Amino acid sequence: MPPAPLPAARVPDSLDAPALRWGIMGPGWIAERFTESVQAHSRQVIAAVGSRSLARSKAFAESFGVPAAYGSYEELAAAPDVDIVYVSTPHNFHHSAALLAIEAGKHVLVEKPIGLDAVQARDIAARAKAAGVFAAEAMWSFFLPKFDIVRQILEAGTLGTVTTVLAEYGEHFQRSHRIFDPALAGGPLLDLGTYPLALITEVLGAPQQVRALGQWHESGVNAQLSAVMEFAGGSHAVMNTHLHNFTPAAATIVGSEATLALDGPFNMPGGFELRFPDGSRLRHDEPAGAHFEGLHYEAAAVARSVTHGLSEVPERTLDASIRTMEAADALRWQLGIEFQGEGNSPT
Ligand SMILES: NC(=O)c1ccc[n+]([C@@H]2O[C@H](COP(=O)([O-])OP(=O)(O)OC[C@H]3O[C@@H](n4cnc5c(N)ncnc54)[C@H](OP(=O)(O)O)[C@@H]3O)[C@@H](O)[C@H]2O)c1
Incomplete structure (x- = not known):
């Protein structure tokens, strides 16, 4: 039910x-x-x-x-x-x-x-x-009101065991955009791919195995990256990101009891739906929006955390950011993608 x-x-x-x-x-x-x-x-x-x-x-x-x-x-x-x-x-x-x-x-x-x-x-x-x-x-x-509802659904176990996360993000860019510049860490992974990867690692944690395929752009940057990942317990994630053209930028979280389908672009304000095997659905509706409607939430959450003397913000901990970067590293290393200046920081 x-x-x-x-x-x-x-x-x-x-x-x-x-x-x-x-x-x-x-x-x-x-x-x-x-x-x-x-x-x-x-x-x-x-x-x-x-x-x-x-x-x-x-x-x-x-x-x-x-x-x-x-x-x-x-x-x-x-x-x-x-x-x-x-x-x-x-x-x-x-x-x-x-x-x-x-x-x-x-x-x-x-x-x-x-x-x-x-x-x-x-x-x-x-x-x-x-x-x-x-x-x-x-x-x-992760600071948007809709994502707070998604978190509550996940924490309540409404989906049952999460078996699969499917997430993709592609956009069209003018050729003058920095995404085509190898000197500016170009390619879709760090601009667009961070969204599906952040969602996947937020829901499933750190992958235990990754398999990536890449396609190259004439500028020298990666043009398209597709990946399959496996997590503890055997769940899978599939992601695609590219700089070719606009995609729905949809994300789907599949569980044993229900499926959560986020309208695209899933990283922005907008609706989503919980779908159950008996065909019933619960829909969250809100106007689709973009940066103007959404960016203030992160600033407000950060302001609350700083004012309360916290060193991090719970909606996006530094460990979570590190986990996403570790997954991004694992994917691009399989493809030999290197960024100028990476990893040169003292630790
Ligand atoms: N949250 C989101 O939805 C979202 C959306 C788009 C981008 N982003 C992120 O925000 C960052 C900036 O993206 P953007 O699209 O705003 O970038 P952008 O407009 O191309 O550049 C931002 C600024 O960076 C400065 N900059 C410093 N060194 C530079 C260099 N060597 N070449 C070019 N600019 C340089 C420039 O300002 P000055 O030279 O005047 O100092 C430039 O105006 C990226 O990391 C991207 O991932 C986030």
Whole structure:
């Protein structure tokens, strides 16, 4: 018998979260989306912005009403009126940018993926712990109200034994996008593949075996990665990620008692359905949304954790981020995918 109704989301209104003073490090595409979302839906204050170019940080500050603009990441890290740095550079600068903030005594929220590899992820976790500051990966999907309902369903055992997770993510990119640049850790794995991989490792933990196939792009980056993984108890996950064109970006979690099918794009606000073998269904409906509707939840959750003196945020622990990076490493090593600057951090 299906349980009814679905649990309610327990995520508080982002407007109720205490305000932190945020410094943006790397004012690019996602930094704009983050700023728009938190300014519209929360009390978080974008207090400063740091760019490699003073002209770019001033332009960003002017667009979003940010009071302080700096012409280097070092100056932003040292800025007096900043509680937390949001690292929004391309992937291969996440580690060095996070360390700048941590060593200046700032809390840090690092865009996904938290680093290029598990070595960098572990190093950020260790340095933040040693410095006594908060650190987290901005895996925004896990902070959405719908994901809180999904968590409750999983924790209640409604699916029975989870046997299979199927998750995929493909998008179309202009040829000028950094995803085609080998020097910027291009390829779909770290941009898009982190979402299916984060979901798979969140639900099933660390894989015991992985098998990956790759296809290459003329630019030299990986163009497509397909993988099968096996977990303790024999459950499986199948994932695909590529830079060829848009896919539904759907995810399905199959259990012995029920199947949970997330509408695509599964990493963004939107609906999902619980399907039972007798044909009955329980549907969670919410408007499909994107970054504007969703990014403020992670900022609000981080603000609550920091204000309560926590060193991590429960929705995305550093161990969980490290586990995802370990799985990503295992997959790409099978294909010989290397990123410039990976694993070179002291541990
Ligand atoms: N959460 C999400 O939904 C989401 C969505 C998209 C991207 N992301 C993540 O956010 C990160 C940034 O992505 P994005 O698309 O916003 O990137 P982007 O616009 O291409 O670049 C972000 C900024 O990084 C700075 N940067 C530092 N070194 C750079 C270099 N060598 N080349 C180019 N830029 C450099 C630049 O700012 P200055 O030079 O002015 O300092 C640039 O504006 C990625 O790691 C990505 O995975 C997350």
